[in-house]
Amino acid sequence: MSDLPFGFGPSDPDDESRRSGPGGGAGGAGFGFGLPGMNMGGLPGGAGGPGGFDMGQLGQMLTQLGQMLSQSSGPGAEGPVNYKLATQMAHQQLGAEGGVAPTAEQQRAAEESVRLAELWLEDATTLPSGASQVAVWSPAQWIDTTMPTWQRLCDPVAQRVAGAWVEGLPEEARQMAGPMLGMISQVGGMAFGSQLGAGLAQLAKEVLTSSDVGLPLGPEGTAALLPAAIATFTEGLDRPAGEVLVFLAAREAAHQRLFGHVPWLRQRLLATVEEFARGIHIDTSRMEELAREVDPTNPASLQELMSSGMFEPQTTESQKAALRRLETLLALVEGWVDVVVADAVGDRLPGAVALGETLRRRRASGGPAEQTFATLVGLELRPRRLRDAAALWRRLTDERGIEGRDAVWAHPDLMPTADDLDDPSAFVGRRKGVEGAEGSGSGGSGSGGSASEAGTGESFTDLDDPLARLEAEMKAEQEARDRSGESGRSGEEPDDEGKSS
Structure with a gap:
């Protein structure tokens, strides 16, 4: 991870690269420091406090804090992140322009573009249409509509962060701070909410569709486009606006087909984020060592402790594994969409190749999706993986056809792994080996083509039970290994690559 999950500040207090924006910008709000409207200048070591401790300034700061707690209370303010404050801050940063609703003409253009894209997609994938309605959103509408999904994404990380540093306190300190923990929790929730609001406000100005970040952020079955961002995006291209709109509508419609008809996908993506959160760990031994050096009567000492990096998480092996799985799955989603849309x-669209490359470079140059995930979740989307995933899906389409390619989505156990992205030919070879084994089995049973139709050659949309497909493929793989073992008598089962030969 090149950045820290929200709630953590940078180790170097002079590192301004992670302090761009309210609440600390990309680096984290730091458990209450850097809240909007809070003036720390009266504290020694603060912006204006080289002199002695000013009780008047402290009183003013506490008054401001009380007002903020009062204004930010209510529904959405409870929990590890103050989502009410996040929404308020995001709307405030967007300004009046961000709340201007799209016009009826923009709605009609979006509907016609999605309708045309859906017609073209019918011949490119076996997955049926997943969009029951088409919407156009302003940046403010995008924030309001996607906030429930952001809450599910951010809550596990924030919850674990908030609990980890409290758990790391020495027992004595925890007992003494007992009455204050509730208030500290509120302040932490506000700090997280402040940072989330700032990040989403920036993202809302740049996202083109509801699936632009690779996750199903919007309501199920809703294909949504953001006309204002699309217009800005189109200005830098030498392509007609209508062509760009249809291309983006095709990508959005393809995402909706995938998320709408692969039932395990949405849950798997969100569950992997939760798994990452459970692995957050803070070095409590370092915390205790630093705490012993703090002078509780000196606020400057406390502030130095907060910016010392003591709350930075240690990346664990379980987190690395979860991030790798999440990055791989997101790459597979985006790679599949690239191939299907192409x-x-x-x-039909002369500029389709150039538009696809523009979007890939947009991600590679540190676009909004990458920056937001790195800040809020600790995840970076790697463009190299997206290209590798697209190459795998292309190879699979060429070798097995559209039906065979889309059938891989039937069950998570059939999906390519990160190692498969490094060597697509090996994965395709294994799939061909399974198909060949199933074909041999069907011929031997005298059932003709029926057994083959029950295997991976069948259309995904014809499947009633994906688990039945998984069971059939596992059985076919075992039969292939048994036959290879009988012919070779080598005492060892051949590897998967051996089966394809």
């Missing part, structure tokens, strides 16, 4: 639009 096949769907074909020669």
Whole structure:
């Protein structure tokens, strides 16, 4: 991870690269320091406090804190992140322009573009349409509509962060701080909410569709486009606005098909974020060592402790594994969409190849999706993986056809791994080996083509039970190993690559 999950500040207090914006910007709000409207200048070591401790300034600061706690209370303010404050801050930073609703003409253009894209996609994938309605959102509407999903994404990380540093306090300190923990929790929730609001306000100005970050952020079955951001995006391109709109509508419609008809995908993506959160760990031994050096009568000493990096998480092996799985799955989603959309639009849109490359470079240059995930979740989307995933799906399409490619989404156990992205030919070879084994089995049983139709050659949309497909493929793989073992008598089962030969 090149950045820290929200709630953590940078180790170097002079590192301004992570302090761009309210609440600390990309580096974290730091458990109450840097809240909007809070003036720390009266504290020694603060912006204006080289002199002695000013009780008047402290009183003013506490008054401001009380007002903020009061204004930010109510529904959405409870929990590890103050989502009410996050929404308020995001709307405030967007300003009046961000709340201007799209026009009826923009709505009609979006509906027509999605309708055309859906028609083209019919020949490019076996997955049926996943969008029951088409919406156009302003940046403010995007924030309000996607906030429930952001809450599910951010809560596990914030909850673990908030609990980890309290758990790390010495027992004596925890007992003494007992009455204050509730207030500290509120302040922490506000700090997290402040940072989340700032990040989402920036993201809302730049996202083009509801699936632009690779996750199903919007309501299920809703294909949504953001006309204002699309217009800004189109200004830098030498392509007609209508062509750009149809291309983006095709990508959005393809995402909706995938998230709408692969039932395990949405849950798996969110569950992996939760798994990452459970692995957050803070070095309590370092915390205790630093705490012994703090002079509780000196606020400057406390502030120095907060910016010393003592609350920075240690990246664990379980977190690395969770991040790798999440990055791989997101890459597979985006790679599949790239291939399907390219096949769907074909020669219909002369600028399709250039538009696809522009979007890939947009991610590679540190676009909004990468920056937001790195800040809020600790995840970076790696463009190299997206290209590798697209290459794998292309190879699979060429070797097995559209039906065979889309059938891989039937069950998570059938999906390619990160190692498969490094060597697509090996994965495709294994799939061909399974198909060949199933074909041999069906011929031997005298059932003709029926057994083959029950295997991976069947259309995904014809499947009633994905688990039945998984069971059939596992059985076919075992039969292939048994036959290879009988012919070779080598005492060892051949590897998967051996089966394809």
